[in-house]
Amino acid sequence: MIRCVTLQPIAMSQKGRKQFALDWVTIALYAVMVLFGWLNIYGATYSIDQEFIISFDKESGRQLIWMGMSVLLGCIVLLIDSKFYDLFSYVIYGAIILLLIATIFIAEDVKGSRSWISLGPLSLQPAEFAKTATILALAKYMGRYGYKPSKLSDFIVPICLILLPVGCIILQKETGSALVFFSLFLMLYREGLNPIILLLAVAAVVFFILTIRFGETPLLIGSGSLGIILCCALLLLIALYYLYVQEHKKKESAYVAGAAVVCYTVSLILCKWITVNLQWVSIGMVVACSLYLGYLSLSERRLRWVYLLLFQLFSLGFCFSCNYIFQDVLQKHQTTRIKVFLGMENNLSGEGYNVNQSKIAIGSGGFWGKGFLNGTQTKLKYVPEQHTDFIFCTVGEEWGFIGSLCVLLIYWYFLLRMIKLAERQRNSFNRIFGYGVVSIFFFHLVINIGMVIGLMPVIGIPLPFFSYGGSSLLGFTLLLFIFLRLDAERLEKIKQI
């Protein structure tokens, strides 16, 4: 309260109607990030033979306009009554979905994607604003009285709310932006989603990577796909873990382990004379293990083992469909990006060029960096998309490890601050919205920085507040400031309660 008085005397003067407590720490972080981001955009688009000028013909100049518009947008958001977001969340969501669908048809084709709507001189990407709308709708639905995560409809509806914009955006051929929405599962988790769902997702990713990465690795002995063999081994280990650690079934787990060891040993010995297909041996063992689990569940009348059985069988099926998904569902450039990420393709002048050059840029920065406007990789245009998705290269090259450390720590503090703000909300709507904000920013951070340092496959999404681009800056500003607006009125809610 004291802080409110010192910082917001005007708001206080309108006392009685509203208590206004804006979180200035977050705003300061926002300002620091946007300004530092602009410096890096300036650096990334600076050409070596140019004087220090700010021109609106260049990205750095245009970004200044976008920054001005963002400040304006932030102010407008703060002026609007917080009840507006609550009341109109479904309307906003519906409108955005319609806009997304319309975009598919009216947008011009830009490098294969149909996601940009041009409004006179400006172009906007509705997908950037769909995040905010989706979070609003989710907050509204999940924040209502009587929401129970264990109830099937309360599980299904939020997922549908997420999948609807995802579908539209995929149709716009903006897969990266679509993937962002899956980060909202983190928020769902905080709100009571069964963690098994997230674990299953993690398992799916692991199986996918194993199958693809080791799909064509030649075996020393025997035949079959090493990827599938590894997946089967993993499945057997999961079953063993479950039997032994969770269920304390010493005898049964010993059977499974013993059978697996004997089976593998025998097949390896047989390999001396004939070529044994180890892939089918492994699959056989997993199926046998499933049957054994089925027998156990029948004999002991325990349903949970059926889940494990189903998990094993579905996982097997998933492993077999991985190659199909990889080859036929994913697009060519996505397939190659994943191959580059998994180190299966090393063509540095072709598909691997971007990531290689971005790693070179960052790695060559050293401890102190090469200094503002002194980066050679970025100045000489070795890194493609260096002012948008690969903006972190400029940070790494010109500001070095110190600069990268600062940026990551600022993000880290920013995200923890968001969690803290979310947790101090007194109603579910605000908190859910807050966690939505956390999830989105976190996902962008993980993917974008992970991509430029080679820890993630290339997925074209911007680094919030750093990457050049009006839609993304406005979208993130909108997201953040709505939450700040909601947070500013939490005291009012106390009164109401």
Added chain:
Amino acid sequence: MINDRFYKRRYVLTAVITVVVVVYLVRLFSMQLLDDKYKDAADSNAFFHKTVYPPRGLIYDRNGELLVFNSPSYDIMVIQREMATNHFDTLDFCEHLHIDREEFNQRMEDMRNRRGYSRRTPQIFMSQLNSKDVADVREVIHKYPGVSIQNRTLRGYSYPYACHVLGSVGEVSQRDLERDSYYSMGDYSGRDGIEYTYEADLRGEKGVEVLLRDARGRIKGSYENGVYDKVATAGKDITLTLDINLQIVAERLLNGKIGSAVAIEPHSGEILALASNPGWDPSLLVGRQRSSNYSALSKDVNKPLMNRATQATYPPGSTFKTVQALVCLERGGITPHSCFACSGPGSKPIKCTHHHGSPVDLLNAIEQSCNPYFWQAFRNTLERDGYGSGNADFIRNYKLWREDVMSFGLGAKYDDSDLYSQKPGSIPTDKFYERYYGKTGWRALTIRSLSIGQGEILTTPLQMANMMAAIANEGYYITPHLNKADSMLARRHETSVSPKHFSVVKEGMCRVFEYGTGRWHKIDGVEMGGKTGTAQNPHGEDHSLFIGFAPKENPQIVVAVVVENAGFGATWAAPIASLMIEQYLFGEIKRSQVYDKMCNTSTNSNVAKRP
């Protein structure tokens, strides 16, 4: 909030965020601080180290006449990696270079197969083009990523003479690359002659310009305003001891003949002319036609690439009698007044080829080139102490004789000279004869051919000229050399014959021009000395030899001339030497009829006459 069952899950999310941030920081730490490969890669991306080639030193003759200069040439360089990653319009490129697609592919193929090839660095695609060839490409070079034009220089020659002395410049060999880290693939260096000997002075020092290069291979200017550049240092100029006019006269006189001529300024050891025929026009071994011309020259049966003045060895024949006389005087085998009988062609064991009175003293013997005189003088010298037990005294005296002869610079290379290639020639050792005849099986009679410069004795024309210089200097010679700047260095070699003996031999040599074999070739108003030689050899007709000096007092020039398989020394070598002396002493040749006749007579139908 009341009833928030999942409150604790905030910690899980906090932990996930923290773990990700820590993992990323560790990764950044290892990339930016632990691994140097990114830094190197960034540097090799951005910095283009452009070599700046210094102009090679010029070469002048002793009178400041420019002999060798530089003319501009251009190399087309390509970086294949950049050609491959960017749009490269090959057809258009070929059109501007005036080559067809096939040649383009062939050149790329050759380039890739070259040793030391790299995709990342500029490689020579076409070399040694002139400014007209590259004019078209230069205008549109920005359209072709990875292509650049490199300025080089080629050698140019003021005169089509002195090829053996000057040598040539060509691409460095693999051996040079391994031996000297200064060179890199495609550099030029002196391959032979002066260009080779003084390579370190002539080449100067390469400079480096550090340029910034963008992702499309375009040069974006110099890095940090050239702080890291290294300026090229121009090569040092060299002034030769050669007199180009004398050199031209010598080469013209040898036209149509196989042979060589050497002229030395005796008191300084400076080589005034070093001619060998057949030779070539030095501008043939320059630029793109160098390799084809070189292989043609190396296949020529007359071996034009061989510098006969320093690499061909001949028996010195009668010219050797001068040294023979000096050694015999020194060792007491004869005195200036000793007389020996000569029975003309009936003499034994060596017959005399000239008709003269008998007996003869030393002056007469030299003047008339009397073989029996020198045989007897030789025997007296070697056998002056008898044979001794087991031939020891004879062998000792033979060794002394050999040392005396070699003190005139015969039979060994001049290690302190800057001449590119020399053959040592040979003055046979006592061991050599022992192998054939045993320790006691040989006497003066056995090796009698040596007395008149025949047999196993072999010398190069350069050594003959130097021998002449030592006689003209009366007891010493300065190692013959080509760099004028080296003349001041004391490389004086004393002969083992004391100076008092020389005057009689020189007098005898002067009488050759008054009454002897050289009397038709005297230059009016010049007192000069010389000695003809006619060397028998197993390759056919006798070699025609001559050594001479002029003027008699304070000699300014000594000359040695060899014309292979031409006949008498007096017929071919002597007039050539005489004309060369005239040219040097007077700067012109008055006997133009003789000169023209000598220039236009051929002794060997296989040798192409030069225009």
